[in-house]
Amino acid sequence: MRRFFSTIMLYAVILIGFSWVYHNNDNARAAVNRIAYNFQQLKSRVTGQKATTTASAKTQQTSSDSDSVSGRWKKTTATVYVSYENQTLQQAALDAIAKWNATGSFKFTQTSSRKNADIVMTTMSKDNDAAGMTQMSVDSLTGYFVHGMVYLNTAYLLDPSYGYTMERIVNTAEHELGHAIGLQHTNDISVMQPAGSLYTIQQRDIDAVNELYSSQASSSSATSSSIKTSTQNVAAN
Template sequence: MRFIWRIVSTILRLLFGLVRLFVWTVSLALILFFVGQWMTGGQLSQVPVSSYLTELPQRFLNNPTEIPTDLVTSQSDQRHRWDQNQALVYISTEDSTMVSAYRDAMRQWNQTGVFQFIETDDASLAQIEAGVYVDSQVSAAGETKSQTNLLTNRLNKAKVGLNAHYLSNPYYGYSYERVVNTAAHELGHAIGLDHTNEESVMQPAGSFYSIQARDIEVVRQLYQDQ
């Protein structure tokens, strides 16, 4: 009996040892993962959060006043935002009209006092890139793509684009004011705002509204706990 008990005891000790080894291995892996996230600023968990661009039916091409500013193809239940209510912006286009529109849109946002866009001429420092593209295959006047850290829900990078195919073509009837509104709309996406059907710069079509009191309040609430 003693011999059998020794065998059973040995087997149990081996099993407990294996369980402890497994627990320690998993714990160490988790610790290394989170340390890696901290050291890289969350780069390991970067995935596209949202892309505000999609194709629409041909009817929009036949009704230029209905061209959407953009469309949301994916949204997070929890709003993403920057760590602070400011961001460095690099304007990557040389189109003078679009450059002016971006600068006027940033100035309008800055005047609200709830968010500050700071222009930089160093692309490597920029958190937001503001550019121009030409695409007749999609019925949208602009797009915004962003990346976030999934652990913190904080934005890491954003890329804003204005579609010159519509905004620079007289056929579609965009005044300079509406081009600025489009730029302000896309910058709104870049700081974490979603579409709304209310009177707002974030309306998804037309670019008829500039920044409204509602937009200012939404941004204030989004960044109030910074």
């Protein structure tokens, strides 16, 4: 039994060494993250309909995977790299960052270094029903986030037939940044509704951030989580 624990300790030290050595190498770091960290992926479902569809034909769909992985940053601040070629997405990202910063609950600081950024905001263009997607890497030994990727899906947000107004694009960016802070989906009136684009940040969301960061990060035990990979996909409407 004793030997078992020292093996686990050694394993943890090796993993920490790995992440340190490859800290500045995105590809290697990503590979290490897949092994060493819990992996959290959250999507916002597209809520727009093609213009040809009538409003009455709108359907409600909810599916969720309950195997969620929680996490948070060590402090209520994170650096974010934002560089969208598209002006609409760039403005939406900046507006969303300003909106979160104005709440006083969490502060995003822009950085010009993609490599060193805690969070990278970028695009995807996929026909996968996700208007936005956030992937967070969590150090399973501490429960703290180590890196985040926020994707805004140009295939939907910038396609006029889905009817995304600027307000809803900003809401989508706020929603994904909410995940990047550590917030989970809720069915309350909230920017964190699974649909993602219907509401801006609410007092409920500010309270949720304050609560998350007033408690200890929930680290799971090294025995069960250091090689655990968990993916959460939540989608609705």
